[in-house]
Amino acid sequence: MNRGPLSSIRKLEDWSRSGSWLHRRDPRAKLLSAFCVLVAIAVMPARGTLSLCLGVLAATAILAAGAIVARLPVFSILARGWVVLPFTGVFALLAWVEGNPHRAVSLLSKSWLSAVAVVLLMASTPLERLLAGLEKLGVPPLLVSVVQFVWRYLHVSIAQLDRMRIARAARGGERKFVFATSTVAVLFASSAARAERVHWALLSRGGESHFPLLDPLRIDRLDYALLASALLAAALLVVSGGLR
Amino acid sequence: MHIPDGFLAAPVWGGLCAVSAPAVVLAARASRKSLDESQVPMMGVLGAFVFAAQMVNFPLGAGTSGHLLGGALLAATLGPAPAIIVMTAILALQSLVFQDGGLLALGANVFNMAVAGTLAGYWPWRALAGTRFRKFGLFTGGFCSVLVCAFLCLAELSVSGVRFGPTALGLALVVFLINAVIEGAITATVAGSLEAMRPGWLKAPSTEGRPVLALLLAFAAVLASAGLLLASTRPDGLERLAQLTGLAARQKSLFAAPLADYRLAVPGAAWVGKAAAGLTGLVLAAAACVGLARWFSRWRSA
Numbered sequence: 001m002n003r004g005p006l007s008s009i010r011k012l013e014d015w016s017r018s019g020s021w022l023h024r025r026d027p028r029a030k031l032l033s034a035f036c037v038l039v040a041i042a043v044m045p046a047r048g049t050l051s052l053c054l055g056v057l058a059a060t061a062i063l064a065a066g067a068i069v070a071r072l073p074v075f076s077i078l079a080r081g082w083v084v085l086p087f088t089g090v091f092a093l094l095a096w097v098e099g100n101p102h103r104a105v106s107l108l109s110k111s112w113l114s115a116v117a118v119v120l121l122m123a124s125t126p127l128e129r130l131l132a133g134l135e136k137l138g139v140p141p142l143l144v145s146v147v148q149f150v151w152r153y154l155h156v157s158i159a160q161l162d163r164m165r166i167a168r169a170a171r172g173g174e175r176k177f178v179f180a181t182s183t184v185a186v187l188f189a190s191s192a193a194r195a196e197r198v199h200w201a202l203l204s205r206g207g208e209s210h211f212p213l214l215d216p217l218r219i220d221r222l223d224y225a226l227l228a229s230a231l232l233a234a235a236l237l238v239v240s241g242g243l244r
Numbered sequence: 245m246h247i248p249d250g251f252l253a254a255p256v257w258g259g260l261c262a263v264s265a266p267a268v269v270l271a272a273r274a275s276r277k278s279l280d281e282s283q284v285p286m287m288g289v290l291g292a293f294v295f296a297a298q299m300v301n302f303p304l305g306a307g308t309s310g311h312l313l314g315g316a317l318l319a320a321t322l323g324p325a326p327a328i329i330v331m332t333a334i335l336a337l338q339s340l341v342f343q344d345g346g347l348l349a350l351g352a353n354v355f356n357m358a359v360a361g362t363l364a365g366y367w368p369w370r371a372l373a374g375t376r377f378r379k380f381g382l383f384t385g386g387f388c389s390v391l392v393c394a395f396l397c398l399a400e401l402s403v404s405g406v407r408f409g410p411t412a413l414g415l416a417l418v419v420f421l422i423n424a425v426i427e428g429a430i431t432a433t434v435a436g437s438l439e440a441m442r443p444g445w446l447k448a449p450s451t452e453g454r455p456v457l458a459l460l461l462a463f464a465a466v467l468a469s470a471g472l473l474l475a476s477t478r479p480d481g482l483e484r485l486a487q488l489t490g491l492a493a494r495q496k497s498l499f500a501a502p503l504a505d506y507r508l509a510v511p512g513a514a515w516v517g518k519a520a521a522g523l524t525g526l527v528l529a530a531a532a533c534v535g536l537a538r539w540f541s542r543w544r545s546a
Contacts (some may be wrong), residue, residue, distance in 0.1 A: 009341050037346050043254055083343045084248045084439065091251070091401075094412055110250030115343045122340055130340070140272035146333040149288020150295060154337075157289075157296035180302045181430065184312060185437035187300075188321075191293035192445065195286040200283065 033230030045240030055241030209237030249346025261351025268378025316482030
């Protein structure tokens with residue numbers, strides 16, 4: 001039980017609320033641009049050492065440029081990508097031990113760059129606008145509502161878990177499998193009760209289980225410009241990663 | 245088991261996105277049909293519960309601890325289709341906000357954990373809920389869901405050209421097996437205490453249908469994912485698989501890593517014939533399974 005993840009996402013939330021040029025773009029344009037860049041990173045061949053270096057440098061430069069345009073702290077954005085290290089590091093180490101350092105470096109850099117691209121997307125787009133964009137792009141509304149509810153009540157559940165942990169510790173609680181089981185069962189029970197209260201609250205407001213946006217989404221010419229430059233960047237990446 | 249971007253080959257993540265997207269849409273449609281409006285906040289708040297419950301450490305002695313994954317527990321309490329939606333929502337948030345699992349790999353992660361894992365966790369429970377082995381059904385559900393996720397995850401990685409040595413693979417399998425037992429134990433004990441609190445929470449599915457069929461489905465899911473893993477770690481097995489699905493003929497350059505020595509100049513007629521043969525085999529096997537299940541259930545009720 002730790003608060004690590006929540007304190008780290010608070011920063012992402014703060015970043016996503018500023019008002020730069022990139023923040024003001026339509027979430028659909030940003031999603032599609034991020035998708036283009038991600039696909040380019042994924043299919044970038046990078047067979048030789050030179051092309052791998054060039055590709056990684058180009059991708060880093062593009063993402064850093066995005067962070068500068070969004071007036072975000074470039075180094076913090078790039079550093080956040082390293083959360084993928086535990087998983088990737090193991091496989092990179094395996095590849096290195098098997099005598100394939102090129103593959104190890106390629107795995108590490110590609111998964112880092114992809115994570116940075118997602119961080120940049122999330123740091124420049126508030127979650128509710130992103131979800132509204134996803135719904136417009138065809139994601140089932142039920143799934144979008146569920147994501148919104150999970151996000152809204154995640155903090156409540158974690159806070160409750162923390163209170164339960166402190167209460168148990170204050171009564172000299174032991175670390176035992178049975179206690180963890182009952183903690184989870186009680187958390188389930190109170191979550192179910194909370195869901196019922198949430199439903200009543202929704203009924204009292206007219207029964208809409210949908211989160212409306214304060215200002216609606218709309219696409220203009222600048223959004224197309226963003227998409228075009230993302231496509232250009234993606235093409236640049238594939239070319240620079242494909243050089244011999 | 246969250247796969248980040250950069251690991252899977254393009255046909256693997258692309259193909260799994262193409263499988264997961266319709267599966268999630270179908271699950272959304274099915275849950276819309278079976279649930280009323282009050283279930284939407286229930287799904288969301290229980291999703292938040294699973295997210296938080298994954299942070300509870302279950303001490304296992306000797307300083308180690310495990311944690312719940314939750315797919316089987318959700319399937320037993322909400323039903324399979326809503327559980328798929330909730331798990332997908334959790335995976336999407338983990339990928340977007342926590343960078344836990346890649347965005348392009350989301351299709352693969354959703355397929356492994358939300359679709360296959362949830363169904364593999366649901367079928368044993370559905371089969372055994374009405375019998376004396378209720379608890380065992382919950383345990384098996386948790387066990388199968390983790391096992392299927394792990395097999396699929398490893399298979400996808402190795403098809404994409406991530407090489408494991410036999411030692412690493414064996415070690416990974418042992419770790420996943422232990423995790424599967426832990427998940428089964430946590431699912432069964434938590435569900436047991438829930439049932440003691442209020443019996444209505446665990447949805448006992450109508451066992452009018454064919455419980456044995458459900459059990460066979462769970463078995464088939466475990467066997468199929470294990471077979472996929474086995475096939476993907478052996479190059480000749482993979483060639484067979486590729487011939488079966490006709491994949492190799494289409495995706496030559498992108499599949500380069502594990503299929504390097506595979507002759508791609510297969511004449512059209514040959515692979516169509518092989519694919520047809522494979523497909524016929526699959527259909528026959530499925531028919532045999534269904535027939536066997538029918539016979540079993542009749543034999544049981546007689």
